[in-house]
Amino acid sequence: MKSLIKKLVETVGPSGYESKIREVVRAEVEKYADEISVDAMGNLIVKKGEKKEGGLKVMLSAHIDEIGVMVTHVDKNGFARFTTIGGVRPHTCYGSRVRFLDGTIGVIGGERLENANHVHAIEAMYIDVGAASFEDCPVKIGDVASFDRPFEDLGNRLVSKAMDDRVCAAVLIETLKLVKISPHELYFVFSTQEEVGLRGATTAAYSIDPDLGIAADVTMTGDTPRGIKMDVALGKGPAIKVKDGGMLADPKVVDAMVRCAQKHEIPYQLEVLLGGTTDAKAMQISRAGMPAGCVSVPTRYVHTPSEMVDINDLNNAVKLLTAFISEPIKLA
Amino acid sequence: MTELKDTLKKLISLSGLSGNEAPAREVIRAAWEPLVDEISVSPIGSLHALRRGTGPEPRPSILLAAHMDAIGLMITGIQDGLLRFTEVGGVDPRILPGLRVTIHGRKDLPAIVVQPPDYLLDPTQRGKSVAMDHLFIDTGLEEQDVNDLVRIGDLASFAQEPLELSGKTIVGHSLDNRISVAAITYCLQELQHMVHTWDVWAVATVQEEETLGGGFTSPFEINPTVAVAIDVTFAKGPGANDWRTVGLSKGPTLAWGPNTHPYIHKKFLDVVEQLEIPYQKEYIPRHSGTDAYAMQVVAGGFPTMVIGIPLRYMHTPVEMIALKDMERAGRLLAETIVRLEVDFMEKITWDEVKDEE
Numbered sequence: 091m092k093s094l095i096k097k098l099v100e101t102v103g104p105s106g107y108e109s110k111i112r113e114v115v116r117a118e119v120e121k122y123a124d125e126i127s128v129d130a131m132g133n134l135i136v137k138k139g140e141k142k143e144g145g146l147k148v149m150l151s152a153h154i155d156e157i158g159v160m161v162t163h164v165d166k167n168g169f170a171r172f173t174t175i176g177g178v179r180p181h182t183c184y185g186s187r188v189r190f191l192d193g194t195i196g197v198i199g200g201e202r203l204e205n206a207n208h209v210h211a212i213e214a215m216y217i218d219v220g221a222a223s224f225e226d227c228p229v230k231i232g233d234v235a236s237f238d239r240p241f242e243d244l245g246n247r248l249v250s251k252a253m254d255d256r257v258c259a260a261v262l263i264e265t266l267k268l269v270k271i272s273p274h275e276l277y278f279v280f281s282t283q284e285e286v287g288l289r290g291a292t293t294a295a296y297s298i299d300p301d302l303g304i305a306a307d308v309t310m311t312g313d314t315p316r317g318i319k320m321d322v323a324l325g326k327g328p329a330i331k332v333k334d335g336g337m338l339a340d341p342k343v344v345d346a347m348v349r350c351a352q353k354h355e356i357p358y359q360l361e362v363l364l365g366g367t368t369d370a371k372a373m374q375i376s377r378a379g380m381p382a383g384c385v386s387v388p389t390r391y392v393h394t395p396s397e398m399v400d401i402n403d404l405n406n407a408v409k410l411l412t413a414f415i416s417e418p419i420k421l422a
Numbered sequence: 423m424t425e426l427k428d429t430l431k432k433l434i435s436l437s438g439l440s441g442n443e444a445p446a447r448e449v450i451r452a453a454w455e456p457l458v459d460e461i462s463v464s465p466i467g468s469l470h471a472l473r474r475g476t477g478p479e480p481r482p483s484i485l486l487a488a489h490m491d492a493i494g495l496m497i498t499g500i501q502d503g504l505l506r507f508t509e510v511g512g513v514d515p516r517i518l519p520g521l522r523v524t525i526h527g528r529k530d531l532p533a534i535v536v537q538p539p540d541y542l543l544d545p546t547q548r549g550k551s552v553a554m555d556h557l558f559i560d561t562g563l564e565e566q567d568v569n570d571l572v573r574i575g576d577l578a579s580f581a582q583e584p585l586e587l588s589g590k591t592i593v594g595h596s597l598d599n600r601i602s603v604a605a606i607t608y609c610l611q612e613l614q615h616m617v618h619t620w621d622v623w624a625v626a627t628v629q630e631e632e633t634l635g636g637g638f639t640s641p642f643e644i645n646p647t648v649a650v651a652i653d654v655t656f657a658k659g660p661g662a663n664d665w666r667t668v669g670l671s672k673g674p675t676l677a678w679g680p681n682t683h684p685y686i687h688k689k690f691l692d693v694v695e696q697l698e699i700p701y702q703k704e705y706i707p708r709h710s711g712t713d714a715y716a717m718q719v720v721a722g723g724f725p726t727m728v729i730g731i732p733l734r735y736m737h738t739p740v741e742m743i744a745l746k747d748m749e750r751a752g753r754l755l756a757e758t759i760v761r762l763e764v765d766f767m768e769k770i771t772w773d774e775v776k777d778e779e
Contacts, residue, residue, distance in 0.1 A: 301465075319506065319555055321499040321574055332575030333496060338441030338510070338632055340466065344575065360574040362498045364508060371633070379466035379639030 091264060091404060094118065095248060096241040098256035102189050104158030104175045104234045105286045108132050110191070111154045115259055115280045122266045123278075133294045134280040138266060144418040145273030149300035150265070150411070151291050151369040152258035152307065153284030156251070157393055158236040159188055161217065161229050168221030170196065170229050174212060176285030181209045182394045188235035194219055194228050195238065237395040246325065246401050253397035255284065257387050257404055258306035264408045265415070272416050281369055291369035295376035302343070302381050302419065303373025306407065308397070309334075309363050309386035320363070324388050325400040327357030328407035331384035336367025337374055342421040343383030347414060354413045356406050361386050381421055385411055426611070427592075427745065429453050430584075430604045433490075434594040437526060437579035439510045440491040440632045443467050450490060450603055450626045457610040458624065464643060468636040469626040473610060477619030477764045484759060485623040485646035485724075486609065487637060487713045488602035488653065489630030492595065493737055495523060495535075495559070495578040503565035504558040505533075505572060511631030515554040517738045522581040525561060527572040532581065533561040582739035589671065590745045597741040599630065601731050601748050602652035605674075608752025613759065620647070620762045627713050637713030641720040647767055648686055648725050651714035652751060654743070655704055655730030668732050671744035673700030674751035675730035681710040681718055683725035685770045690727060693758045699750050704730050725770075729754065 103111035112134050120126065125137040134154070141147055157176035164170045183198045190196070196217035200210035217235070221227035229235075241250040262278050269276065277298050282290035284307075295303060309329050312320030322329050330347045331339045344360075351358040363386075374382035385407055390398040429449065438446030447469050455461055458471040469490070475481050493511030500506070505525070518535045525531040536559070537543075537552045547556050559578060561568055580595035587593055592601075606624050613622065623644050627636025630653075641649055656662065657670035668675055676690050694701040706728070709715050714726040731751050734742040763769075 319499065333441075333508075333510070336633065337635075338629060341442050362496060362508060362575055364498075374466060375633065375635050375638040377639070378643035379464055379468075379635065381465060 091260060092243060092248065092401065094263065095257055095260045098259055099241050099250040099252045102191055102236045103154060103156055104236050105155040105283045107191060107234050108155050108282045112280065115154060115263070118263050119266055119278070129293060129297060131290045131293045132282040133290045135294060135298070136266065136278040138269065138276045138278065139272050139274060141275035142273040145275065146301040146419055147275045148302045148304065148415055149277045149279055149295060149298050149373060150262055151279040151281050151294065151303070151305045151373065152262045153255045153281045153290065153369060154259050155282050155285055156236050156254065156256070157285050158234055159217070161231055161233045163231060164224055164227050164229065166224050168219070168223050168227040170217040170219065170227065172217055175234065177393050179393060180212050183212070183215055184210050186395055187238040188217060189238040190229055190233055190235040196229070196235065239395040247398055248401060249396050249398045251395040251397065253389055253399050254308045254392055257308065257399050261306050261387070261404055261407045261411065265411045268408065268412045269416055273418055274415055276415060284369055288367070288369055288372035291372040292376065295373040299377060300380060303370060304382070305368040305370035305373065305384040306411065307368040307384060307386055308389035308392055309361050310392050311388045311390050314390060322359050322361050322388050324390060324398065325402055326359050328403055328410055329359040329361035329386040329388055331361045331363070331370070331386050334363040334367050335365040337371040337382070339370065339383040340381040343381050346419055346421060347383060347385070347410070350414045351410055354409065356410045356413070358410065359388070426604060426607060429607065430592065430600065433600040433603065434584050434596050437494065437524065437577065438490060438492050439494040439577050439579055440629045442577060443491050443628045446490045446600065447626065453607050454610060454624055457614065464640055466635055466639055467628045468640045470640065470644060471624040473613060473622040473624065475618045475620045475622065481619070481621045482647035482762070482764070482767060483621035483623055483644070484762065485625055485641060485644055485649040486606050486755060487625045487627050487640065487649065487651050487717065488606050489599045489628070489636060489713060490603055490626040491628055491631055492579065493631050494580060497525070497572060497574055497576045497578065499574065500568060500572060503563065503568045504560055506555070507559055507578060509554065510577065512737050514737055515557065516551040518554070518557055519552065521739060523559060523578040524581045525559065525572060526577045526579065529571065531561050531571060533559050533578065536560050580739040591742055592745060593740050593742045595739040595741065597733060597743050598654045598736055601654060601733065601743045605652055605731060605748045605751040605755065608749055609755035612753060612756035616756060616760045618760045618762070619764050620759060622759055630713055634713055634716035637716030638720060641717045641724055645721070646724060648727070649714070649717040650727045650729060651712040651717065652729045652731070653712040654733035654736065656736060657732035657734045659734040668702045668704060670732045670734055670742070671746055672732065673702055674747055674754060675702045675704035675732065677704045677706050677710060677728035677730060679706035679710060680708065681706060681712070681714040682727050686725050686727040690729070690754065690758050693761060694754060697757055699754055
């Protein structure tokens with residue numbers, strides 16, 4: 091699992107530019123898929139199994155895009171101004187390194203601050219790729235990059251950029267490998283453009299038209315010094331989402347997941363997240379609507395280049411999802 | 423009418439918060455079942471009730487949407503036997519301390535919202551209204567019992583009893599938007615002794631207060647010809663008397679703006695003027711804050727309209743409405759529906775409709 095995560099998080103793939111990461115995922119899932127396809131939005135859709143008696147058509151979604159930056163202007167000295175793709179916060183930028191799709195590395199610098207206690211606005215920062223002039227600069231307007239930070243294995247805890255949401259791509263891949271017998275027709279969707287508005291999951295849900303939608307995504311934690319008030323902690327199990335900033339999980343789905351976790355003695359937490367949302371929101375209101383829920387991986391420092399997760403939570407998320415989709419799902 | 427008032431009072435004595443509308447849905451189903459031909463529940467819990475028209479098939483149809491979900495609170499943490507919480511829908515924290523609520527845990531528990539004494543509060547919170555994340559809910563139970571009976575994600579609904587005041591006004595929680603459910607019920611009752619060529623879909627939608635989830639989904643399944651949202655709007659009250667408010671007891675509002683189709687608006691306007699039903703105009707230059715915003719862009723899009731019912735003290739447990747406004751809204755809906763000719767949609771043109779003002 092750790093080597094799979096390393097491979098996934100170290101691939102560059104900001105929203106809208108998921109080709110590379112899609113191919114990395116495809117190589118992992120190919121031999122476990124009954125059918126595999128890529129739709130117009132670039133979603134990688136893996137079908138497994140047929141709907142049997144008592145079964146449902148289930149869509150599972152983990153997004154493969156990540157937050158990043160896009161060049162808006164290159165000046166005559168070769169400094170590249172940039173804008174953000176997805177929820178990039180200015181205080182995570184200065185001094186960060188970025189990696190472009192072609193492998194070019196840059197460092198984010200900033201204009202002199204009047205007050206050193208202030209944070210640079212995005213417009214007051216630039217990417218320095220070591221070029222001496224406009225002509226010499228290998229990046230052009232429109233080029234995209236993701237933050238660059240190596241994967242670190244701290245034992246139980248893992249740190250990297252793009253844990254959001256590649257860890258859940260890893261969870262779905264492992265789940266796909268483990269599901270042997272299921273009454274359900276399963277669609278594992280590795281979705282695109284989640285960070286810019288759940289756009290991949292919106293079209294995938296429309297075309298798959300499932301009976302039930304389950305997202306796998308990261309959530310925040312309240313277990314850091316003077317952090318947010320939130321009863322989710324690293325290492326205490328995957329979180330079953332009740333509510334986030336964009337959706338109310340279907341209470342029937344929440345109850346079914348809780349029963350499943352209890353039955354299989356898998357540790358779990360219940361999640362009420364005050365901001366942010368997931369692909370489950372897009373699934374819930376697709377077409378005439380569908381029951382939808384989300385399994386979340388507790389993650390510290392979300393949307394920074396050093397997101398931290400606990401390997402036990404990931405293993406338990408795989409166990410929970412595998413158990414959940416291997417049995418008939420009672421939504422009562 | 424007494425019967426409808428009783429149904430309304432029952433409806434505003436229930437929970438049925440956004441995402442968990444089942445308690446309200448069952449009461450509405452019982453009220454609508456005798457008035458319609460078919461009734462079903464959408465995949466996310468909206469109630470769809472069809473009253474067939476007399477026109478030849480395929481018949482055009484009008485969807486009447488009123489959201490049945492209510493605002494309230496959700497438990498986010500348990501701390502020494504006290505409950506931390508957040509809002510479901512928009513709740514004004516100023517009205518919370520001292521409020522009676524019902525916790526929907528492993529069983530229903532009475533409880534109160536409390537705030538610490540001012541001088542013991544975090545310095546940032548002193549001498550003013552206390553932010554929601556510094557408030558608690560107290561069930562009076564021992565810590566162990568709380569841990570057994572309550573879990574994160576459980577809901578707390580307002581426990582304010584309905585109150586009839588003078589002037590045929592009603593006060594209570596969740597009149598936003600169950601008063602509009604009552605207006606649709608009134609409309610269905612009127613239609614019992616009228617002839618209408620169009621099919622009528624009465625829809626009680628879910629999750630309007632959070633995501634407009636019902637508004638985004640029901641039209642997809644029903645595929646109506648016209649979709650109308652009935653929702654509450656700000657009535658004039660203490661300190662809220664400017665152009666952004668309308669009069670309580672002065673009639674329902676006909677909305678005008680990007681979420682309303684000018685020709686559908688005109689149809690309703692013709693009816694109120696012809697029948698001399700008191701009404702008010704409401705200008706909504708952007709998001710109407712109703713299901714119409716969602717319904718308008720579902721699938722290939724639908725012509726929409728918004729009918730408003732004036733309400734004071736929105737999103738508090740003491741929302742106030744005038745029954746007369748509800749009855750007029752219901753009558754307006756019924757009288758408009760019977761005037762929808764089979765070929766109404768073919769008559770729609772864009773150039774002949776002008777806003778009168």
